[in-house]
Amino acid sequence: MNFIVEATVKAIKHIYQTDIAPADISLQETRKEFEGQVTIVTFPFTKFSKRSPEQTGNEIGEYLKNELKEVSAFNVIKGFLNISLSGTYWINQLYTEILPDTFAVFKPNGKKVMVEYSSPNTNKPLHLGHVRNNLLGYSVARILDAAGYEVIKTNLVNDRGIHICKSMLAWQLYGNGETPESTGEKGDHLVGKYYVIFDQEYKKEIEFLKNQGQTEEEAKKNAALIKSAQEMLLKWEAGDEDVINLWKTMNTWVYDGFGKTYKALGVEFDKFYYESDTYLLGKDIVEEGLQSGVFIKKEDGSVWIDLTADGLDEKLVLRADGTSVYMTQDMGTAQLKYNDYHMDESIYVVGNEQDYHFKVLFLILQKLRKTWAKGLYHLSYGMVDLPSGKMKSREGTVVDADELIAEMESTAKEVTEALGKINDFSEQERLQLYHTIGMGALKYFLLKVDPKKRLLFDPNESVDFQGHTGPFIQYTHARIKSVLSRTTLTGVEAEPIELNSEERDLIVTLTRFPETITLAASGYNPGIVANYVYELAKVYNKFYHELSILQAEDEQVKQFRLQLSVAAAKVISKAMNLLGITVPERM
Secondary structure (H helix, E strand, O other), X not given: OHHHHHHHHHHHHHHHOXXXXXHHOOEEEOOOOOOOOEEEEOHHHHHHHOOOHHHHHXXXXXXXXXXXXXXXXXXXXXXXXXXXXXXXXXXXXHHXXXXXXXXXXXXXXXXXXXXXXXXXXXXXXXXXXXXXXXXXXXXXXXXXXXXXXXXXXXXEEEOOOHHHHHHHHHHHHHOOOOOHHHHOOOHHHHHHHHHHHHHHHHHHHHXXXXXXXXXXXXXXXXXXXXXXXXXXXXXXXXXXXXXXXHHHHHHHHHHHHHHHXXXXXXXXXXXXXXXXXXXXXXXXXXXXXXXHOOOEEOOOOOEEEEOXXXXXXXXXXXXXXXXXXXXXXXHHHHHHHHHHHOOOEEEEEEEHHHHHHHHHHHHHHHHOOOHHHHHEEEEEEXXXXXXXXXXXXXOOOOOEHHHHHHHHHHHHXXXXXXXXXXXXXXXXXXXXXXXHXXXXXXXXXXXXXXXXXXXXXXXXXXXXXXXXXXXXXXXXXXXXXXXHHOOOOOOOOOOOOOOOHHHHHHHHHHHOHHHHHHHXXXXXXXXXXXXXXHHHHHHHHHHHHHOXXXXXOOHHHHHHHHHHHHHHHHHHHHHHHHOOOOXXXXX
């Protein structure tokens, strides 16, 4: 709070005849066990006060209490000066700062940032890992947008390569011409089924060849299926019309399926990049690196970079036969994205198994003197585990995103019906509510944890209406809306009233919302918003249980508490929206 910093600068000048820069004054939120809302750290001042930290704190506290009408009291604990601000100050904050529509609205900061997330393969449906990726990327994009950035949401689709050909070949051999229309199956599930069939049939061929006397390694190379898949890939790269047409057809099925999953998850993109368009990119950059001496060509013609001096290893950037590796492609795609948008920052939302890859990629681009490389950031996240035996997928290994969404809606339905509060809802309203609660539970559970941490996802725990969950926060919002629907707001600013600690704590918590957005944006961490809005919901519920709103002692107090409820509902809704979560009006 700038005015407290300024007043402290004046206090030090007045008491100790010393000039101090505002940046040298450390403010923090007062710890819950002490009285006050703002704490000034006094230890650094003792070098010129020539007094103990406690005496210094008392002298500055007296000055602030006498000079600032906003300061109602103070106390000193060791070297910490805890300031209590007056009820009038907090009421003024509510009416002039929090309630207006400008609250927590940041002006454009002139910076452009790209967030790349999802990055699926077109040979199988999205799974639980993709769900965390999508929700994390989308929420980070929303938070950055709220913090004043211009944001471009992108998706780099892995739509080529041997794994794609495996699904295509299996469909050709075993599919009997079936389509999503003929089977009623989602397109990505249908294609994924043939990827699994390929794997099953390939394993049978390997076993057969091993029984014929071949080693495991020989059998893997000599199996007819893998040879056919490799031949199909060569035909695809040569532009064979039949292969390209089949590839386009099956990819269309997959994109239709992905689209339905993305819609259910509530995520979207501004731009799609496709590896089929970008896989040849990067060769120019390799040539550039050879000319500048950043890369070296070995005797067999392969091109490498030696990063041992940087604590890494030697890295291949072009094969001896002139074909690209992933690093080549990623260098080219990074350049393409920058050419398209000239962004200040580019965030890659990719699992932590790729940490080393991105460390190498970013270092190579910096060595190539790409000025934009300093703006590249890998938002690395941990795996998601499930309690054993819960929600096994059809193959028994990976949890399918669509199955997960259906399971969440089903769990939300059970919990909601057990509470018995939606008897007057229409069937359509019920289905919408189950989806809203199920998705709120899933998103909140996955986003409240720091992205870098591995997490254990328990569907039942995530839908608990009393826990640290999305539905608890959604229910708090619905509770506020219920209160507001039973009365009339006058819209008149309240006269100064005596603030209760519950009212003050709620206002104090609300004032922290803009700072929360800034912190979450700078750390690319939706967990900061998630934990803030949970804290806000808890503080509101305490206020709701301790104080009467509709039966308040007089109209003035009632209107003030109603306005406080309006502010809480608005901030809960905005904060949850940053997580991609909808808050219902009724539950």
